Amino acid sequence: MIGTEKNIYFHLPGLFEFYDFYSAFLPLFYEHREYFRPRCEIGSVYGAPADCIWGGGRVGFGDADPRKVLNLMNRYGISSRLTFSNSLLTEEHLTDRKCNTLCTLFEQDGDVRNGVIVHSDLLMNFLREKYPRLYLVSSTTKVLTEFSDFLKETEREEFAYVVPDFRLNKAFEKLAGMPAGLKDRTEFLCNECCSFTCGDRKKCYENVSRKSLGEDCPDHICTAPGGSRGYRFSEAMKNPGFIGIDDIYNTYLPMGFSNFKIEGRGLGSALILEFLLYYMTKPEYQLKVREEIYLDSMLDLF
Numbered sequence: 015m016i017g018t019e020k021n022i023y024f025h026l027p028g029l030f031e032f033y034d035f036y037s038a039f040l041p042l043f044y045e046h047r048e049y050f051r052p053r054c055e056i057g058s059v060y061g062a063p064a065d066c067i068w069g070g071g072r073v074g075f076g077d078a079d080p081r082k083v084l085n086l087m088n089r090y091g092i093s094s095r096l097t098f099s100n101s102l103l104t105e106e107h108l109t110d111r112k113c114n115t116l117c118t119l120f121e122q123d124g125d126v127r128n129g130v131i132v133h134s135d136l137l138m139n140f141l142r143e144k145y146p147r148l149y150l151v152s153s154t155t156k157v158l159t160e161f162s163d164f165l166k167e168t169e170r171e172e173f174a175y176v177v178p179d180f181r182l183n184k185a186f187e188k189l190a191g192m193p194a195g196l197k198d199r200t201e202f203l204c205n206e207c208c209s210f211t212c213g214d215r216k217k218c219y220e221n222v223s224r225k226s227l228g229e230d231c232p233d234h235i236c237t238a239p240g241g242s243r244g245y246r247f248s249e250a251m252k253n254p255g256f257i258g259i260d261d262i263y264n265t266y267l268p269m270g271f272s273n274f275k276i277e278g279r280g281l282g283s284a285l286i287l288e289f290l291l292y293y294m295t296k297p298e299y300q301l302k303v304r305e306e307i308y309l310d311s312m313l314d315l316f
Contacts, residue, residue, distance in 0.1 A: 020272045023057030027278040030063045030076025035283040038310045040090050049299035060095035068113040070099035093126050099133040099153035108140050117145045149174040154203050161188045168196040175199050180206040180255035201273040204257040207250040259293050
C-alpha cells in the first residue's frame, strides 16, 4: 500500500499560548518514545502572542517570551509557525513593528526552518520578499470548501503546506487521485468542532481578524447547532469531518497523506493534553503520561 512507511507529522497548537505545557511535555515525548505511537512525530507547533495585528483564526493570548519559545523548539528540532492568518490586512499594517520583529527572530539560521500560516496574499507577498527563509502555510481560514479550489491552492508554489477546510476531509475519491507531491503538501485539520453545516465560518474568522486589528466590534454569535456550548472533544469526535487516530493509520497514511493539524489554541492546556494522549500516546501509556504531566508542579492545567 502507498505511504505505509511514512511518518505521521502532527502540527500542534499553542506555540506561545502553552509554552509551560510544552516545556513539560516535550522532554517526556523525546526521552520516552516507547510511550508514544509508532512513526509519530511533531511536525510543528503553531501560535501567536497576544496583540499581534497580523494574527487570525483565534484571538491570541500567548504571553511567553518569544526567545524562550524559540529556544525550546530549537532544543528539540521542532519547526515553529507564526499564526498570522488575519484576512483583513492592508498595506499600512505591514509595517507593524511587533510582527516584523517576530519574523526576524524566527527567520534566524538554524537546523530547523520555521514558517508562517497566512490568509492574506498581501502578507504572503510581503513575507516572501522580506523573510524568504520562512516557509508559508495556506490557512484553513480561507474556507476553501470546493475541492477544485483546494487543489489549485496546493498547486501554488508559494505554499509549503495547505490546510483544507475540514469539510473536505472525507472526500476520499478525489483525495486519492491527487499527485504524491500535492499530498505531501496537504495538512488535514483533525479535530474541528464547528458544525459541518455552518455557513458563517468566514464571518467568524473575519470577526477575529477585526479584533486582532483592534477594532471595536461585537463578538460573532455562533448560531450553528451546539455552537453555544463551546468546544467539547467528545462532540468533535461525532463531527462528519473528524479524523480519528485509526483513520490516520488505516486510511490517510496508506493513501499517502502524512500531515495532520490539531486545533486548540483557544482552549486550555488540560484539553491539549487530552488531544496529545488520544492522537500520539499508546493507550497503555496514556495514564502514565497524564500523571507525569498533571503532577508537574510547574503546571496549572485548569
